[in-house]
Amino acid sequence: MVRLVVLAALLALLAGCSNQAVYPVAMQPEVGVEQLPRWHSGMLAALDQGQHHPAVAALFAQAEQARQQRQWQRALTYLDQARQIQPRNAAILYRQAWVSLQLNEANRAEQLLRRALVFSQQPELSQRLRLLLAEALDAQGKSDAAEQQRRRVVSQS
């Protein structure tokens, strides 16, 4: 009987512990294409779409508000705060690149996307990154390089 009580108590304790386990925030979480915002008639739908770490999601929501007011610099501020939490999250870098393009900072967009490609672990995600990269390259007049990125997307899909 005593054994049973002790065992039950131990089990309860272990269950309690498992509920309260704290998981670290991955610098490079497993991100897929579902974490990217969708496109809607040639425009990015909303910056806060997809499932994210709660802190990143909160910053995406603020960035989306700024986007609706067309305050691109402000949106970039929130996205960079998200980047500091998960610096290798390709979905964050993608959004930063998209906002940079709105600010006519195509070179920065290109570099952010190249960095995102290093951390992308999913082919579909990489394809989306390459498509935006092609736009960033086009905006700088690098049409050959842009075409090359588009061809890679076609050949891999």
Added chain:
Amino acid sequence: MAARKRKPTTAASKSRKSSSARGSKAKRPAVRKFSFWRWFWRLSAVFSVLLAAYLVYLDAQVRERFEGNKWDLPAKVYARPLTLYPGLALSAQQLKAELQWADYRSSADAAVAGSFARRGDDWLIYRRAFPFWDGAEPARQLRIELKQGRVARIWDAQGEQALVRLEPQYIGGIFPSHNEDRELVRLDNVPPELIAALIITEDQSFFDHWGISVRGIARAMLANMRAGGMVQGGSTLTQQLVKNFFLTSERTLSRKAQEALMSILLELHYDKEAILQAYLNEVYLGQAGRRAIHGFGLAARFYFGKSVRELTLAESATLVGLVKGASYYNPRRHPRRAKQRRDLILGLMAQHGIISEQQRIRAQGQALTTASPRRAGQREYPAFLELAKKQLQRDYRLADLQSEGLNIFTTLDPWIQHAVEQAADEELQRLERRHPKHKDQLETAAVVTSVDGGEIRALLGSRKAEFFGFNRALNARRQMGSLVKPAVYLAALQSGRYHWATPISDRPVVVTGQGGQRWAPKNYDMQSHGDVTLEAALRRSLNQATARLGMNIGLETVVSTLRQLGLEGDIPPYPSILLGSIDTSPLEVAGFYQTIASQGFHMPLRTIEAVTTVDGHTLSSYAIEAEQRVDPALMQWLRYGLEQVVDSGTARALQQQFNVPLAAKTGTSDEQRDAWFAGFDNRHLGVFWVGRDDNQPMPVAGSSGALPLWRNAFARIGVEALPEAAALQWYPVLADGQLLPQGCRDRRASEYPFTAQALKTWQPDVAACQSEASPTEEKSWFDWLF
């Protein structure tokens, strides 16, 4: 023309002559009287006109100064705010330190803004309102749950939260040349008892007079006679303000008259509240090193570590006591005098019915406790500030930084900075104990950055971290020694002629320069090691192997690789650069290693996050800037070599302590004049330098002189293992550098990593594989036990 000019003169002299001829002796006094009055009125008129003109001039001066920006407001520089979210690694020790550095007080229930309480794993924090760069946030009561060294959950009054920011620590200002610092306060933020105490001691008739007060002077004289000394001054608050605000400190009658006139003009134009508010912000209340503390806002922060609205009655009275003599009544240096003055003021307040007798007794009974002037919230970070100021000046004029009251949000992480300072202090003392001849001679500099963003998290310019002086992190030019070697090995890997298992020769090497001078480098152990792999040559930092390798690849290729990695400045075209005879600053070295740590992305190391105006409007915010310079896969390949340095090479002392994959390189310049260490984990890059300012040799090398500082600092910061290099594939390689197919169990071979690009050059030789019984299949005596 001449004739015409002469005419009036002639007429005037004629009339004078005729009047004197007509006048008699009896009529003379009347004439004199008449002419006296006439002259009197004339002079009065002239005087009035002059006075009016002078008053207009003074008036213009008063209004101009009083209406615009009254003060040059130095830019206020802040550390990064600590952002809390579930999953963040955060120790209780760090949270407590960060709160205390931002001047939060530990209390039983955290019931007032600026305080915190700890209850087991739960922390209650009443965060003050703060104008962050992306918007002002009101004061907020927070509950943070810490579990297993991480933030578990966060709540505020609205419920559970995903993200909150704590108030950032003030880390210094960008002051105008007179170093006046102040924190502006609005009258409605100042406790009424402070204002009452000020008026009762300095100018009792303030609300009744017109700028000057005869009654006030008389009352002050009476009070002084009664008290047997100076307890009150005769000048009104308005006069004191005018004196500080518009005039020099000379004591002459004419200056006193000017002060009175300006006081009256000031009172004519502005109401009492505006004058009082200006006074509260203007008055000089102390000195902190180079900073002159002005106004009650900053004085409250400086002496008591709180905002003016948080001051207690006793603290308010202490600050008012400083008006009479900030240095004489300094509560830190002369606590007895300050307490006497405070109690006198509290007595006056009770006497006039401003506070009750009970309040007076309670306040007078309180000890005079001040916050430490050396606490983090008041000390400055000179090395970091210098760099921040330099980087700000790319976008802002110095004059604006010194006067517009801008808020500068930086990347400095006070916890990491603290770790670096402590580590440097401890380890230099330890080194000097071991080598007493060098006592007080060793200096240091350090840079810590974030691997992924290039944000500077800590900067040390001297072992005396708090003093403004020579900033070695930015301005020392020292030979980088073996820290240069990764560039030689990268150039080799990039050339397509080498992989990590390629055998190279570590035998004596002599290079003859164009002028006939001979360069014959020696190894650190003065031995040559014959044939070694490329990996071993870097791991053991072999000079002869590296010099020969560099000469084979070509100096120009190595120089262009150095440029590719971001090393700017002069690189002389001599073979000795292969072993690091390049003068660089620790900051430049950090920029070079940053490119390696961030997988080939060159990032300008930055200190500034955002700049806002005094009213919270964002002027600029900065985000990550990165430029891809080297293929990331190639960088992972290079990183393998640097990981071996820690695993079993010159930095193996790190492995003994941390036992996780880390990448690093030790560096020692000629005759051991410089000891260097550069290393990174998954989050931070740290570059440390140790040397003597007189450039004399030391008895320590990179691994014994600079590595301990890195190890000590990162033990405090916490290390995170480098992830596996995803872009590398492993192959068995024979001693002659020949690859064998994957899975070949040839006992002669060792496993080495390759990039996909490299595998296009080196094909595994299937025929060369002599698969034998794998050692793993042999059972040891240990296996038989189980």
